[in-house]
Amino acid sequence: MAEGSERLKRTLEGFFFAFILMTIALAGIGLGVRRWLPPLASEHGAGIDRMIRYLLLTVGTLFVIGHVALGYFIWRFSRQERVTYRLASPRVEKLWSLIPGIVMALVAEGGVLVIGLPIWQQYYLRPAPPDAVLVEVTAEQFAWNIRYPGRDGRLGRTDPHLIRYDNPLGIDARDPASQDDVVQLGVMPVPLGRPVLVRLRSKDTLHSFFLPHFRVKQDAVPGMTIDIWFTPTQTGEFEIACAELCGFGHFQMRGVLRVLPSEDFERWLAEQPTFSSVR
């Protein structure tokens, strides 16, 4: 009698464990099918989304299979009264381990080689097209300084020793290239459908230029100038967030990326006061 109730208890416990694991698998599915990515607004971002969706599908399937299999095994073998399978031969062990090996080689390694790295190369290794709009973004605690090169297409020289309240980037007024530069704080208008080349710098500590809707994230590193480029596909206002811890104001280091139709952007830029005109 005691043995019978002991057995029932074991069966119930195994069933409970399996039930919980099944619930977790279902919760995973429920979360996974929801739309989490912010609406897409850049060209290369479609590739990054494809990579993420591929992983959600394949790795998500493995997540479900793994939890269901573990639950099934626990449920089934917690009812057993005796060991029914003891030791596999070395050959059998090797053969079975081919399964996880091959699955991972295909899903993980195959995924990055076939889908991931081509997108990575397109994003990082191709230089920006010659018609790209150059925008310099200089991060500081806790703001985004935006600078356009103006009519001459060249950014003027900067020197941190020249930084003043009215010259937050330390632009050198003696440099002819700097005369027509346009400086903005926190708002970054860019044209729709044209590549935008961002020249990223930092005045003080690490920051990260994160455009959630554009699938753009790049650290700004003091002492380095890092170029990235992307092409906006939607007009509207989008947020710039900082994604690398930069101090107590990190959480509120917000900027706005404003995507305008190309003509509107050109008109806006032409209307802005230049560096030499405000001094």
Next chain:
Amino acid sequence: MSGQHVVHAHEEPQSFLRRYIFSTDHKVIGIQYYLTAMVMALVGGTLAMLIRLQLGWPEAKWPLLAKLFPRGMSGGVMNPDFYLALITMHGTLMIFFVVSLGLVSGFGNYLLPLHIGARDMAFPFLNMLSYWTVVPACVIMLASFFVEGGAAASGWTAYPPLSAVEQAVPGSGLGQTLWILGMALFIASFTMGGLNFVTTILNERTRGMSMMRLPLFIWTLLIASILGLLAFPPLTAAAILLLFDRHGGTSFFLPSGLYFGERVLPHSGGSPLLWQHLFWFLGHPEVYVLILPALGIALDLLPPFTRKPIFGYRLTVYSLIAIGVLSMIVWGHHMFVSGMNPYVGEFFAIGTLAITIPSAIIGFNLIASLWGARLQLRTPALFALGSIAFFGTGGFGGIFLGNATSDIQLHDTYFVVGHFHFMIGGVTLLALFGGTYYWFPKMFGRMMNERLGKIHFWVTFVAFYAVFLTQHFLGIGGMPRRYYAFSKFEFLAPIRDLNEFISLAAFVLGAAQLVFLFNFFWSLFRGARAEQNPWRATTLEWVAPTPPPHGNWGETTPEVHRWPYDYSVPGAPEDFTPQTVPPTVVEVTR
């Protein structure tokens, strides 16, 4: 391998001080490490609760907490500096002072000589020294909360310039200096420990204990110790360089033109990326230093409760070694968007995803070990099974992050937070708990309460998923980590309310650990007396008396005749055959 063991010359010390405080006995040192980790876990866990309080209700006022933390929560509202100190210290304490100390140093010290039939570690004095080096490290870390400017606030990764320039963040004052000193002491201690582990495993095994007869936990300790010895020195060097940058006017990590506090700093020529390389050259192997012993415990806890050998011992050992080797060349996957050359990023992505192959083999072997079992769901078994699920979930998340392309969106978001909590938070803590329930009878001669143990497991297991699985999806939504509040960004508006749910689940998770604490101390005094081998297990520690005396084995050390997983050998009198049973009594099946 060493031959006949001579009884060590030193005799059991009699004074309280030499017996329990400055002891050279590996068992005492192991328990000292374990209890130290427990104290640090209480602090680290409390910090986590405060973090969740802030993230769940960022605008709320907590007048009571204002009394406890007059500076950090003046007026009852947490200030952002204090929040950054909380996350920095939570990470540092949990990784280095809880999991490293409890799992690797604690269980490692207690079990290693017992598992391999040795009388003590190879260098008992060094062992004592390593413990007494980590105690000041703990004190310094805790003390840093009380200095001017508060504790370090540059994240557990301590990236310069934030960690190098005093003006960058309030915690970058004395708090950061203390953090560096604490870490340096910790590393010194951990290096001594690792040296001791490697030497002991290679030289002190008893007769018959060949490498392929080692319990897998010992294999994982060996690999983890070697990784630690290779990976920690660069961080020591980096920490010293950072100290020079802070106080000696050097510029290892600081470039020219840094503009802080309305003036240009005099540094020039350094690179913040250099720190990131040095840090992650340690940081990534460190993950495996923690996760491998946790897997070792999960693998070793299964056979006593499945009553059968694990599946694929040999392949598991090879996979563990492969993970160890690969873990040394993948650190750059933490730096895909750091400004590192993107060509190098490709190499790191391919290398990182190669780790999924041996990892998947281990995960598969863990599940396959259940096939044909007579599974008994005692508390240690629950924790071992739970850590399999966590290892799977954490590993699957890793596939998203090791992939450079998807990492562009996921880097430094809550996806990362969810992922690493499953790995170095979840797998390790479940192994730590499972190991505690399992070896408690050996350590203290009493059983822990089974019912409380099961409550502890179920609440922990479910709440953990609720907290950290959800965080993965917040990360896909772009929610950045290390944010004091999510109220400033509109794109987070659709998802930020989930933080309330996560915080509630985190409080449940925290409360479940109090059940464990109660069980631990209650069982220490009131638990049922344990038999010598309560789980009917095969490994050597259960052959030793309970609790094992100084020198562990009486007159002679045991002789080993078989591998550690001889359960349910056909024709054997019992369903477990200890490693000491000679082949003349029970046939050796492997």
